[in-house]
Every structure is written in structure tokens, then in C-alpha cells.
Amino acid sequence: MVISPDSRTVSTDVVVFTIRDERLQVLLVRRPREPYAGFWALPGGLVHDREDLDDCAARVLRQKASVAGVYLEQLYTFGRPDRDPRGRVVTVTYYALAPVARLGGALMTDTDARCWLPVDDLPALAFDHAEIVALAHQRLAAKLEYSTIALQFMGERFTLSELQCVYEVILGESLDKRNFRRRLRGLRCIEETGEWFRGGSHRPARLYRVRRPGQVEIFK
Template identity: 55%
Template sequence: MNYTYQYPHPAVTTDIVIFSVRDNELQVLLIKRGGEPFKGSWALPGGFVRMDESLDECAKRELHEEAGLEGVYLEQLYSFGAINRDPRERVISVAYYTLTPSAHLNPSAGTDASEVQWFAINDLPALAFDHVDIIRVARERLAAKMEYSTIGLQFMAEEFTLSQLQIVYEQATGKTLDKRNFRKWILSLDLIAETGKKFAAGAHRPAMLYRIKDPDRVEIIR
């Protein structure tokens, strides 16, 4: 198909924010750019939308090409269109995000990415383009979703304590939660059950271990 335009028009890209809770802290996956602009800088995986693909297809392709990841559920986040956000030309980016367990992910750099690495959300390096703003908006959306959903349960091992579960929610929301109120809320959902076993850590009193009753009832990020 040939495209002819009377007026100048912007290019469109997708950028992808992959969140995970690792080592008891919220982290985001970044790639190191192998080409200009911002060569050598850390950035979100992403790239230009081709003429023959949808936004969703572009996001999935770029995530695979730059970070070696496939089969990750992505939710469209927001559009970023500041006039000077890209030094090459007028570019509008449609951002995607997800919160996913990292245990089954094996990211690897590819195409124009020289490295790929997880970074703690509170200790990010200098980022290319306006990616710090994209991550901020994604974090706000994630925190809002955690307030009313049960997606935190998808991060738990087969058996876990309520304190371990609370850490996931605190990291995702960036808030310190009241222990009694959190436990009252999570138990009221009737999604987890005691295993009859306890977990001992250091000098602390052993804590009850729980399991998810029905994994199909646990929400994913959507």
C-alpha cells in the first residue's frame, strides 16, 4: 500500500514498562540503547510502529526483539506526545505496562539493545527520552490497581506468610500498610487458606503458612 500525505505527520512508537517484585522490592526492566539517540543510556524496551502492524503487535514485537521476552500480558497505559520528546522527529509514544512474576522470565538483549537489566524502582539510572515520566505514570496506575485487586497473589510461592504477601503490596503501592487491616482485608476475600504449617525466620515467632485456594480466581493485571 502506498501512503501519500499533504501535511507533515508524526511517527508512532510503543514503550513497555515491565514491573516485577524481586528481592522484596519493586523493579522495572530496562535495556541499554545500542544506537543513537541516547546511545549507552538506559531506556524502556520499545520502538517504531510499522505500517503493517497494530499497536499491540508492535509492543509485543519490540519486547521480543529488544528484551527477548514473549507471552507477557501487556495492558495499554497512556499516550505520551510532548513535542520535543524525541530529538529525531515528532514522535508520539503509546506506552504499555504489566506486573509479572520474574521467575519464569529470561530477558536477553537483542537488536539495538546492548544490555538488559532489572532496576529497583527507587534506584533508577538516568533514562533516555521521557521514560522516567512513563515509568512514573505506570507506577501510579499500578498502585491504584493494587488498592482494589488481588493481583499481588500471583507473585507468591506455593506457600507463603501474610507478611511476605504484605511486602508485595507495599512495594507495588509505595505505601506502608497497617498489618492488622491488611490481614483482615486479604482474609475476607476467601482466596487463601492455612496450610497447617509454619515458617520460622530468625528469632521471630513462627508464622502461619498459607496457600491460594483457587489460582483461577487470582486476578492478572487487566
């Protein structure tokens, strides 16, 4: 039961985003071997025999990046014949959003084999991974406008200023505080916790939580 001799290698690569130090950052792993030995690359891996593509991406995320239970969405499939010098590899790419507050501290400390780097200041990456990151960033920015996807970056409780910062960092532009608050309140996707955050020598900020965590709502 074989269809034909046209067999290809299929992999998934995952762009894991987080917001750290008020910048949009991507999780990268160091390539230990040729090709591109020593280069930073996206976490990725081959699709197993009886494994769905989504499951493969989630497994790669878990095994190579120690990230689980986060928002994960298929992005695009890249298959230029020469994109891997070893031979034909078609890669189904995904992007994931990891709330920095919910990741363990160990995951946030960079090592020689794994690190977070800001998307707007990346070194040369392996394969066509720079192109993949750029596309993922573009898609994420577009989704901010018509969905509640940004909430996937937030922890249990957060201030409106923190959320606004997420928007600003992804869009690469600053937003008006009053308009931002009015719009978000209008979406009815977050609610006050009644608690306050005291974080410096200034007035405390209200803490909010996501109304329906895990759900990304699309509007318009």
C-alpha cells in the same frame, strides 16, 4: 490510498515491573546508539504495518525483554513534538507485571545491555522515559486499592507475608498485618494450598495460591 501527508512514527514502550530484593524494579535496556547512546531506556519498538498496538507491545516485551505471558495494559500516549531529537515519534506506552518467581534466572541476572533497577533510585533515562515510569508506578499503586492486580506479581505459591511485602513496596508504606490479612481473605481471590513454607529459623508459613490466575478483578 493514502490519507494525507501527515505521517508520524508510532512506537510502543513498555514499563516492565517486578519485585526483587523487596523493591519495585523496572526492566531497562541499554541504548547502543545515538541519541542517548549508553543511557538506560525502556524496551520499545516501532509499530509494524499490520500489527495492533497491544500486539506490538507484547512483541517488544518478548523480543527486547524476553518476557512473555504476563499482565500487560495500555498506560498513556506521549507525543510531545520534541520528545525524540530524530523527529516526530508518538509512543503508546504500556506497563507489564512480571512475577519474579516465574521468570527464568537468566532473565534476572543483569548484563551490560539489560538490567533491573529500583524505581525509586533510577539514573537519568533516555527520552521522556523517567516520566513514563513515574506515571506507570502511580497507576499501579492506584490499582492496588481497587483490584487484584498485585497477584500478578506472585508465583504459583506464596505466603501472605510475601504478598503484603508487594503491597508495601509499591505503596511505599507499611501496612498492618492483621488488617491486611483480613482484607485479602475477604476478597476471596486466594486460597490455602495446605502446604507450608519453611524458610528460616522461625515458625513455617501457610502457602496460598491465586484462585483465578491470569484474571485481574476490579471491585467497588
